[in-house]
Amino acid sequence: MSDLSTALPTKSATVEAIEAYWLKRGKSEEPRGYLGASSIGKACSRELWYSFRKCSEPEFSGRLYRLFNRGHREEPTFVEELRGIGCEVHEFDSEGNQFEVIACEGHFKGHTDGGALGIPEAPKTWHLLEMKTSSAKLFAKVEKEGCEKAKPVHFAQMQVYMRLTGLKRALYMVVNKDTDELYTERLRYDSTKARAMIDKASSIINATSPPERISEREDSWACKFCDAKALCHGSEIAVTVPALSCRQCVHASPVADGKWHCAVNGSDATKVCDQHLFLPGLVHFAEPTDSLTNKDGSAVIEFTSHDGTVWQHGPDRSAGQYDSNMLITLPTVTFLTGGDKKAEWTVETATRPNLEAKFSLKEEGVICIWKGPVEDVRGEFDSRYAAPMTNPSHTQEGNGWAAAEFCGQLCCVIIYGKTAEIRETNIPF
Numbered sequence: 001m002s003d004l005s006t007a008l009p010t011k012s013a014t015v016e017a018i019e020a021y022w023l024k025r026g027k028s029e030e031p032r033g034y035l036g037a038s039s040i041g042k043a044c045s046r047e048l049w050y051s052f053r054k055c056s057e058p059e060f061s062g063r064l065y066r067l068f069n070r071g072h073r074e075e076p077t078f079v080e081e082l083r084g085i086g087c088e089v090h091e092f093d094s095e096g097n098q099f100e101v102i103a104c105e106g107h108f109k110g111h112t113d114g115g116a117l118g119i120p121e122a123p124k125t126w127h128l129l130e131m132k133t134s135s136a137k138l139f140a141k142v143e144k145e146g147c148e149k150a151k152p153v154h155f156a157q158m159q160v161y162m163r164l165t166g167l168k169r170a171l172y173m174v175v176n177k178d179t180d181e182l183y184t185e186r187l188r189y190d191s192t193k194a195r196a197m198i199d200k201a202s203s204i205i206n207a208t209s210p211p212e213r214i215s216e217r218e219d220s221w222a223c224k225f226c227d228a229k230a231l232c233h234g235s236e237i238a239v240t241v242p243a244l245s246c247r248q249c250v251h252a253s254p255v256a257d258g259k260w261h262c263a264v265n266g267s268d269a270t271k272v273c274d275q276h277l278f279l280p281g282l283v284h285f286a287e288p289t290d291s292l293t294n295k296d297g298s299a300v301i302e303f304t305s306h307d308g309t310v311w312q313h314g315p316d317r318s319a320g321q322y323d324s325n326m327l328i329t330l331p332t333v334t335f336l337t338g339g340d341k342k343a344e345w346t347v348e349t350a351t352r353p354n355l356e357a358k359f360s361l362k363e364e365g366v367i368c369i370w371k372g373p374v375e376d377v378r379g380e381f382d383s384r385y386a387a388p389m390t391n392p393s394h395t396q397e398g399n400g401w402a403a404a405e406f407c408g409q410l411c412c413v414i415i416y417g418k419t420a421e422i423r424e425t426n427i428p429f
Contacts, residue, residue, distance in 0.1 A: 019061065020417040022062035031057070037101065047227075047232075054242075057242050090116075101161055102258075103164060105256045107258050126167055133174070138151075148187075169188060172186075208279055238332050246270065250277045283313075285306055286311075300316075311335055354396070359425060367425075389404075401414060
């Protein structure tokens with residue numbers, strides 16, 4: 001095994017500690033459970049669908065989490081400045097929270113930056129407020145082209161907010177982070193464009209298969225940095241998702257009040273069960289050709305891979321079926337061998353696409369058994385397992401972390417900055 005400490009960033013200990021703090025803080029936040037109005041203007045509906053169905057998730061470094069917070073820190077300054085020029089500003093509701101807007105039975109939401117009265121260009125008109133920070137390059141682009149052309153995602157966000165709040169004007173405020181220069185633009189409500197965004201959200205929420213790709217080339221600019229690229233265009237792993245979720249399952253469907261219903265247990269779809277079956281559209285290398293039922297009543301989907309191999313996706317491994325845990329660990333080539341040849345699924349051969357997700361402390365059965373300085377982890381590993389920390393079954397690096405999995409011990413060594421953790425699971429994958 002290569003020395004994981006080589007993955008550490010060459011920064012001062014103070015910077016590393018601060019970025020580690022932001023990484024931990026960012027990852028501790030509860031993931032958004034709805035389709036956000038702040039992203040509905042993105043060009044690729046497929047990317048939004050993957051995110052909504054919990055098939056992809058962004059991987060941010062501590063530095064990026066800190067950068068995101070920079071935008072939040074700027075909002076009180078904008079509010080102070082508006083009040084300073086005589087505007088009446090309401091940025092929070094009666095409970096001290098941002099104003100929330102909801103559509104599509106609770107599955108589409110957004111949180112506005114507030115509203116203001118007394119804007120100098122139209123002092124008697126209430127305006128929706130949207131406050132942003134920008135790099136000098138993008139700031140110049142907004143100045144030259146205006147919001148709708150330069151930042152269509154922001155424009156769509158404000159149109160949705162205006163429709164759901166009943167406001168007819170919005171004030172778009174941008175600060176240049178390099179020079180502190182300000183830009184403002186008043187936008188009119190466009191009912192046609194706003195309605196189109198709501199319809200787009202509804203279509204994504206209710207779709208049971210991924211929308212069309214924005215490009216068939218994974219190296220295109222539109223796809224190059226997408227969090228769902230591996231799943232969308234195919235990878236070495238059969239189904240590349242960060243972790244299993246009910247939202248990926250054929251038995252789950254969105255219902256009123258932002259909830260999900262499970263057709264198997266007849267109640268809320270909140271916890272993955274052993275009846276989980278992937279929506280067929282998530283299997284990029286095969287097409288569903290039949291549906292079956294096991295003796296216990298559990299559902300099975302028969303697939304035919306693009307090379308003609310027929311296989312079954314179901315919960316009964318003893319019958320040769322591949323369950324969902326197998327699909328997120330086995331290589332795609334397993335399902336492209338032809339005939340009846342089956343690749344054996346064992347703990348030793350299984351790897352998930354994201355070790356940090358697999359050994360997340362939020363996962364059932366995963367615990368942290370040791371945490372300490374990175375230079376001490378080898379000795380601790382040797383002591384605990386009476387074996388050197390060599391020959392991992394799988395290694396991986398992410399933004400701000402590096403990990404090595406040891407299937408014989410059902411454990412993983414994860415390094416964040418100068419801190420290492422040994423985590424174990426009692427559930428073999």
